[in-house]
Amino acid sequence: SASDESNSSPTAEVSRGAYLPLDTFARRHIGPTSDATEQMLKALDPPVKSLDEFVQQVLPSDILSSKDLEIDAARSGGEEGYTESQLLARLKSIASKNTIARSYIGCGYAGTRVPEVIKRNVLEGPGWYTSYTPYQPEISQGRLESLLNFQTLVSDLTALPISNASLLDEPTAAAEAMTLSLNALPTPRQKNKNKTYFVSHLVHPQTRAVLQSRADGFGIRIEVGDVLADGGKRIKELGSDLVGVLVQYPDTEGGVEDFKGLADIIHEQGATFSVATDLLALTVLTPPGEFGADIAFGNAQRFGVPFGYGGPHAAFFAVSDKHKRKIPGRLIGVSKDRLGDRAMRLALQTREQHIRREKATSNVCTAQALLANMSAFYAIYHGPQGLKNIAERAINGARIIEEGLRTLGFETGSRGKGEDGRVLFDTVVVNVGQGKSDEVLAHALDTYKINLRKFDDSRLGITIDETVDIEDLHDILSIFKKFAKSAKEIKIDQIIASLPGNGTLPIPAALKRTSEYLTHPVFNSHHSETELLRYIHHLQSKDLSLTHSMIPLGSCTMKLNATTEMAPITWPEFSSIHPFAPPDQATGYKMMFDELEADLAKITGFDAVSLQPNSGAQGEFTGLRVIRKYQEQQPGKKRDICLIPVSAHGTNPASAAMAGMRVVTIKCDTKTGNLDIADLKSKCEKYSEELGAIMITYPSTFGVFEPEVKAAIDIVHQHGGQVYMDGANMNAQIGLCSPGEIGADVCHLNLHKTFCIPHGGGGPGVGPIGVKSHLAPFLPGHPLVATGGEKAIAPVSGAPWGSASILPISWSYIKMMGGRGLTHATKITLLNANYIMSRLRPHYPILYTNVNSRCAHEFILDVRGFKETSGIEAIDIAKRLQDYGFHAPTMSWPVANTLMIEPTESESKEELDRFINALISIREEIRAVEEGKAPRENNILKMAPHSQKDLLIGEWDRPYTREQAAYPLPWLKEKKFWPSVTRLDDTYGDMNLFCTCGPVDAVDEV
Amino acid sequence: SASDESNSSPTAEVSRGAYLPLDTFARRHIGPTSDATEQMLKALDPPVKSLDEFVQQVLPSDILSSKDLEIDAARSGGEEGYTESQLLARLKSIASKNTIARSYIGCGYAGTRVPEVIKRNVLEGPGWYTSYTPYQPEISQGRLESLLNFQTLVSDLTALPISNASLLDEPTAAAEAMTLSLNALPTPRQKNKNKTYFVSHLVHPQTRAVLQSRADGFGIRIEVGDVLADGGKRIKELGSDLVGVLVQYPDTEGGVEDFKGLADIIHEQGATFSVATDLLALTVLTPPGEFGADIAFGNAQRFGVPFGYGGPHAAFFAVSDKHKRKIPGRLIGVSKDRLGDRAMRLALQTREQHIRREKATSNVCTAQALLANMSAFYAIYHGPQGLKNIAERAINGARIIEEGLRTLGFETGSRGKGEDGRVLFDTVVVNVGQGKSDEVLAHALDTYKINLRKFDDSRLGITIDETVDIEDLHDILSIFKKFAKSAKEIKIDQIIASLPGNGTLPIPAALKRTSEYLTHPVFNSHHSETELLRYIHHLQSKDLSLTHSMIPLGSCTMKLNATTEMAPITWPEFSSIHPFAPPDQATGYKMMFDELEADLAKITGFDAVSLQPNSGAQGEFTGLRVIRKYQEQQPGKKRDICLIPVSAHGTNPASAAMAGMRVVTIKCDTKTGNLDIADLKSKCEKYSEELGAIMITYPSTFGVFEPEVKAAIDIVHQHGGQVYMDGANMNAQIGLCSPGEIGADVCHLNLHKTFCIPHGGGGPGVGPIGVKSHLAPFLPGHPLVATGGEKAIAPVSGAPWGSASILPISWSYIKMMGGRGLTHATKITLLNANYIMSRLRPHYPILYTNVNSRCAHEFILDVRGFKETSGIEAIDIAKRLQDYGFHAPTMSWPVANTLMIEPTESESKEELDRFINALISIREEIRAVEEGKAPRENNILKMAPHSQKDLLIGEWDRPYTREQAAYPLPWLKEKKFWPSVTRLDDTYGDMNLFCTCGPVDAVDEV
C-alpha cells in the first residue's frame, strides 16, 4: 500500500523493481504504517479484516466509484504520484515559464520588500502557518496578539476605532462595506426597490466588478459616477434611495481629493460613507476617520506580502464606533481570564454567520490571518517613522517620474494634486498620444522588462513602490524617451535637484496627516532584527499548532501541510507576478491552473472548475450565483428557493441569502442524523415551481455517509432544482466516490482543508468550485484578465484566479499522492476516525453512525448527558484537553454542547492513542465528579485550562493537586504544551469591546 | 549614524537624499538605536559625552587606526553597505556563475536528498542554528538528545560502542585517529623516532594529504601502501614502529575488502586499527566493529547534508570501549538531574583541550553540531529499513552501470568484489583506454552536464548516490556509448533484468551485515512528516537560543545571524557543487572567495587570507604550521618555541603542541591582567635562538585592550619570533584597529563569532587565517584543486576552501554593513559591554579594566568572594540565570569561578537592561544568604535551575516559594523560558559513561 516503507508497488514493471525512486510521498503524508493499519482494523468495534471491507461498511454501495482514480502524474500511469524531488523539479520547470518583470501597474497592488526575517519565521514557519483560527484563545494568545496588532495598525492609520482581523481582498471588502451600509439603514429603507450604492468611477475596476456580483443578491443598484461633481449633486438627488457612497483614496489614477465636504452630504441623506484606501498613503495623508468616513478598507498587501499573482493578501476593514457590532469578519477583542489577567479572544462570536445562518450579514469565515500577521510584523519592524519614510520615498519617486515626463514633453495628469501641481501619492498617469499605449507598453516590456498600467489607448499609469530604486526610475523614464519630442538626456539627479522643497513634501494642509499613529510600544520596540525575531518566536511559543499535536477539529481537516508543498510558494517565479501582468508572463501559472483544474475535475467528477473564490464561503456564494444565472435562463418561474438541511454549516444559508435566495430548511432525522426524505419531498413539492437549489454536505456534517443521498438528489432534480454540494468533507470521498458521480451539479472544495493549504491561523484559503457542463458557461469572469465561462457571472474576487500563489500547494499534494495515494489517504482518514470512535465508545456516547456502526471521517462525541450527572459541559472538556496538550475538537457544531472529532489521515496511530487516552482520562475525571469524589464546581475540569501562573503563584486551595492539573498522564512530563492564560471571560470581553493594543499595561512593558 | 532610523547618510550626495534606498542593514543588525546610545553613554561609569570620546578611553591611542575602513561595496564609496535587497541581487548574480552539474565524483562526497522538512525546520530554523554548544545542559536537552541520536546512529552502524558528537571532516577525523593511535601506545613507543602510521593507498587522496599535515608535528612518518599485500607482511615488518593502520572501507575505488585477518595482525604489533568508512554502506556490509577495528570514522554528509562545495558536513568518529576516555571532540553522555531523571550533557569535559592545554591530544572545539543533527534526523526519518533501501539502490545502480559498461565493451575493475564479480557498493571504476580520460570527461560534461572522477589518464570513477534516477543511469551509460566498440543500444530495463538475483544483492557472507542496527524507538517512530516535524519542534522547544534572549557568552560573540545572510546557503547554486568539481564550475564561488579574502585582508590589515580552516582551532594550527614552515627557511636554529600567556584559550597551547612546538608560558600581571612584559622579555632572551612564535589574544581574554601590545610584539620580533594573534576577539577591533597594523604576522578569525556564521549548537564554524606577505607563500594547498601559496603547506581540511557553503554568510555581513556599519558595530559592542559593566559595578566586583576603568567588548564578573560569604559559586549564579531566562556567561574561563560577559552589538538596550536587572536581582538573592535570611544550602541559587516538574510535582518544603523560583522578576510572568531538567549530576555521568540512546525507559515511551 501507499504507506509502505518498502516503496514497492505491485504495478511497477518488474524489471524496474530493482531501481525505484525512494523519496515517495504518500507514506510521509499518511500517519499510520501498514502495521498500524492492521492493528487498527482489528481494534475497530466491530473488528474488520481488511481495509477494503471496512470501506464497504462505511460508504453506501450505490455511491462507491467503480473505477480507480487516476491523476496525470509522473509514474506508472498516474497511479503513483511524483516523488518529492520529481515534484520540485517539475514545478520548477513550470515556474520558469513565468516571466518576472518589474510591475509598476498599481491598481491596488504594489511591489514590496518582504523582510527576510518575516518571510522565514512567519510565512515559512510551520508554527505560524499550521495553526487554526484562534477559537481556543488560551492556546492562541500569540496569533491573537499579532492580529490585535494588525487591528491596531489599521485602526491607527485609518483613524477609525474598530478594525477587524482581515477580510479576503479589497473588492470583497468593498462588497462588505456595501452590505454594512445597507444594514445600517432603517429597515424600510433596506427594502426600498430603488436602493442605490453610488461608487466613484475612480474606484479600481476589479472592485467595481465584484461589487456588481454582490449587489445583485441584495437587490442593490450600483451607480458609477463622479461623486464630487457639482458639489455632490447626484448624492443629494439620490436622497433616501442612497445606500452609501464609495470612493477610492488615493484613487485608481493616483488622485488625492479632499472629501471632507462630501461626508456631510452623504450623512445628510442618512447613508454611509466608505473609503477604499491605502495604508501606506495614510502615514502622510489625512486619514478617512478624520474626514468623516464611516468605513475604510483596502488591501494591506504592500505591507510585506508579495504580489503572488493576485493573492493571498490581507484586506483590512475598519469602522466608526456606531458600526462596531456590525463589522464583518473576525474581530479580536481584549478581555481577561479567570485570574483577571489581560487576554485576547475572538470577540462577538454570536454575530457570526455560523450562528446567525440566513440572517447573517456576511458569510466570511476563513479570511487572511497569516497575511495579516505578516503585515502587522512588517509595520512593527518599520515603525511609524519607517513606514512614513517608505511612503515619502514613493511620493518622491512619483514626483521624479512626473517631472521627468514633463521634461520629456509628456502631459501628465489626474485630479486632486498638490498646490504645486504635483502628484500627492505614488501613481502618475501619462498621456502618450492617441493610439500609442500598446506601442509604449511593448517597448517597456521588451527593452526594460517593465509592466505599466494601460488605462486606455492614450493613457498609461505608473505606480511607484518600495522596490523602485533610482536605477528603476531611470529605466521608467527611458521607456518614454523613445517616444518623446524632447531629446533631453534623463538625469535623475538633476530632476531631484529641480524638485521644489528638495525632498520635503509640500502637501496641502487639508490633505496632510497631522495626527500620530502607531504610538503603542509594540510598534516602537522591535526595529532590530534580533528584537523582531524574538518577538515573533515569543508569540509563536504561545500557540498550539500542528507542530505540537493533532488538531482534531471536526469539519476542518487539519492534515499535514508538507514542506515540499509549501516551499514553492516563496519562489520568486510565483510570488513576484502582478495579478494584472500580461497573461503571457504567467504561462507557468496558466499551466499549473489548467492541471489543477483538470485534477480537481477528475477527483470531483465534474466538467469544469473555477479557482477564483478564495474561501469556502466564497465558493458557496459563487456556486449559488452560477446556479441562479443558470436558473434565470430556464423557462418558468423565478427559481429562488434554496433548501438547506438544519445540520448545514451556517455559511450555507448565509451564502444563499447573499445570493438573493430564500432559504427553506429541511429537517434531519433526530435518531440517525440523516436528511428527512419525507420533509425534503414535501418541501420540493410545495416549492416545485420556485425551487432553485438544495445545499447538502456529504458526508453530512454529522459525519455520516447518508445512505439516501442519491434519492434526495433525484427528488430535487425532479423538481427542477440544482444540487449544490458543500465540499468541506471532501476528504472522506476522494477516490472512493465523487460529488459528480453522486449527482451534484456544483460543489466547492476547501483547498485549505482537503488539499493541504495550511490554515494559517485563520486563512488564507481557497474555495474553488466544480460544476457540471451545463453550468460551466457561467463560471466567474474578470474585467481585466480573460477567465471564466462565455456567460460568466461577475467576478467574486479581485484577482482572476483568486489566491493564485498558494495553488501550487494543492497541485503538489495531488501530484505527489497520485490516484493511489489519494485513495489510500481517504481510506485511512475513515479508519482513523472509526478507530478513535471505537476506542471511545465504551467511555462516551457517540451521536450518529450508519447501520454498520461506522462513521465517516469524523464523528460526534455526545457529552450532553454529563451536564446533569456532573455539571460538566462540552466547553469544560474542551478546555481540559488543553491541559493534555490537545486542541479541542469542534465544539457545539453541528450539535450544541457536543464535540466533533476529525483526525485526518496524517495522524499516526501513536498520536491517536495519546488523544484517546487523554479523553478516557478526562472521562475518569468526570466520573469523579459524578461520584461525588470531586466537587461540581472548582473541580479540575471547570478550572481548566491551567496556566503556569495559575499553578505557581500563591496558595493552593483546590481539591486536586498541581501535579494532577499539569500532568494528568505520565507522558505530559516529557512533552507538555502550556495554555498561556486561564479560561477566558467571554461575557466581559463582549460587554467591554476593546479591539486595539490599547494603553500600555504591565504586560506590555516586557 | 549607521543605526539611525532615518537612513540618512551625511556622505550621500545631497541630491540623492530624496531617494535613498531604505532597506539598509546596519540599523537592523545593531541593537541600540541612537537614542539608546545617548542614554547608555550617559549611564557609563564615568559618563562620557560621545561615542568617539568613549572609544578613545577604551583603546590605547597608539593602536587606533588613522583611516576609515572602506569595504568594496555598492554604495557611497564603500562606506555604506549594500541594502538587503541589493545584497541578495548581487549574490544571486554571483551564484548564477556557478554551474550545477550532476556530480558522480564520489571520493568521500555523495549526492543526497535533503528532506525538505529537515531543511526548513533544522537548517533554516533559527531555533537550531542560533544556539550555542550545549555547555548549559538544562537549557539544551533538545540538541543534546539530537546529538545523542547522532552518536547512536554512528555507534550502531559502525558497531563500536562510543561515538562522539561530530568532528570537522573526514580527513581531520583521520588525523585524530592517528593521534589517538599514537596516544594509545605505551609512552616509550610514543617517543620512538621511526614511528610510522601505515595508510592504505586506497584511502581518499585528500585524507592522505591532511594526514601528512598533521603527522609532521607529532614526528610521525606516514607510509602509504597496500596494507593487504602478502598477508599484511609490511605491517609485521613495521613491528613496534607501527603506530597504527588506516584503511578505507569501502575504499576510494569502490572496493570492499575483508579486513578480518588484518585486525589481528595489527593488534599483534600492539597498534591500533582505524577504518575510514561510509555509514550508508554499513547498513549492508559487515561493520568495522565486527571485524576488529578500534576506530571507525568518516563523513556523514550523504545523510541529508548537501555537497556545499566541500562543507560543512559532520564527520563521525567511533571507538572501541578501551579508547572511550581518549575520544577526541565532544561527547554527549547520559546522566541524571537533581531529581534523578535522565538528562544529557557534554561528558568528560575535563578531557577537553581548554583545560588540558598543551597536554591535550586534540584541539578540536567547534565541530559540526548542526550538520550532525541534520544527519541524525535524516536517519530518524528513513529508519533502518529506509536507509538500507537507499544503500541497496545505490549498489544496484552501480551494478547496472558496471553491467552496462561491460556490455559496451569496457573493462571495469576494483579489488574486493562479490562472488559474482560485481561491485559491492556504489562506485565503479572504468578503463576508457590510455590517454582517453579527459576526452570522456569533456563529453560527459558538455553533453550531459555530468561530472565523473578522474583517477588517471585511463581510469574514471562513477559513484552512484541517492539522487541518481533511472534516467541518470541511462545518461551515464550514454556518455560511454560514444567511445564504445560495441554499437549496442543502452536499455536499462534489459540490464536490470539480466542482473543475477533480480534486485537481491548477493553479498559474500563474510562481508554481509547480519547484525541489527537503529533498533531504538527514536529511529522507528518518526517516519511520517508529521511525526518528524513534531519531534524536531519538541526538541527545539527545550533549547534556549538567540530566538529567546541574549547569550552573553564571553569570547563567543553571539550576535545576530541575520536571515538575509542565511538565506543564500540553501540556494542550489551554492549547495549543489561537489568540492572536486572542475574549478570552472565554481566561478561564482571563486568570485565570492576572492572578495571575502580581500575584505578580510582589509579588515585585519593583512596581505593574504586562507579560507580553508573550518574552525578557530584549525586556524590556529594552520597559522602555526605556516609560521613553522617560514621559520624552517630562516637561517639559524630550529625555532620551535611558542610563547603563550597563561590567560590564553586552551586551544592555543594544544594547537602549538600539535604543530610540534614547545610551549613556554608567559605570566600575566595579576592586578591588571596584562601580559607581564618583564617575563616576556626574559623568556624571549632565554629562548632567543629557538623562538618560533608568540600567541596572543587581543583584546586579551580578560577583555581588556592591553596598552603594551605593540611593545610586546616588538620584543618578540626582535628575537626572531613571529606573532600569532588569536582573532577570537576581533569583534572588538574592526574598523578601530587591526592585527596587521598592530604588528601581528598571522591571525585567525572565527567567522562563527565576529562574522555572523551561526554557532549551530556547536558548529559549523570557519577559522580563516590572515597573514603578512612573507607568510603568504605557505598558505595551505590541496592535492586535487589548486589553491594556497607557492610553497603551500599540506592541507588542513578535506575541501580546498573548507566549509565553502557558509562563507556567503560572512561575505553578506561585511557587504551589507560596509566600512561604516562595521566600525559602528564595533563601537556599540564596546559600549554594550561597558554599559553592563557600569551598571553592575555597584553590585559585583569587576576583575580587570584599563586605566580609564573601561573594558573592551567583554568583561569578567568576579564572583569568587561569594564562596566565603554565602557558599555561592559561579555555577550557582549561572544556573540561577536560567530561571531568569538567560544563558549563563562564560563560566570559569579564563579565570576559575568567575563569569565573563560579552553582549555583542546586536543586543538592544532593553535586553541589556533585562539582563542587568536579572543579575542585580540575583545579587540580592545572594545577599539574603549572606545575611542569613536564606540558608547556605537548599537555597534558591543552589537549587537552581528550577524545572516545571521540580515546581509542580509533590510537596514543597523549600525556604522560598514556587513563585520566587519561577518568577523572580515581573516580566518573567509574560515571557518565561523553562529549563527542561534540574541541575545535572556531572560526576554521576562521567563515572557511568553512557553515550547512546540506550534502553527504552519511561521517557522514551512518549
Ligand SMILES: Cc1ncc(COP(=O)(O)O)c(C=O)c1O
Ligand atoms: C461544512 C462547511 N462549509 C463551509 C465552510 C466555510 O469555509 P471557509 O471557512 O473557507 O469559508 C466550513 C468551514 O469550516 C465548513 O465546515
Ligand SMILES: Cc1ncc(COP(=O)(O)O)c(C=O)c1O
Ligand atoms: C580565544 C579563543 N581562541 C580559540 C577558540 C577556538 O575556536 P573554535 O571553537 O572555532 O575552534 C575559541 C573558542 O571559543 C576562543 O574563545
Ligand SMILES: O=C([O-])O
Ligand atoms: O467556521 C469555521 O471556520 O468552521
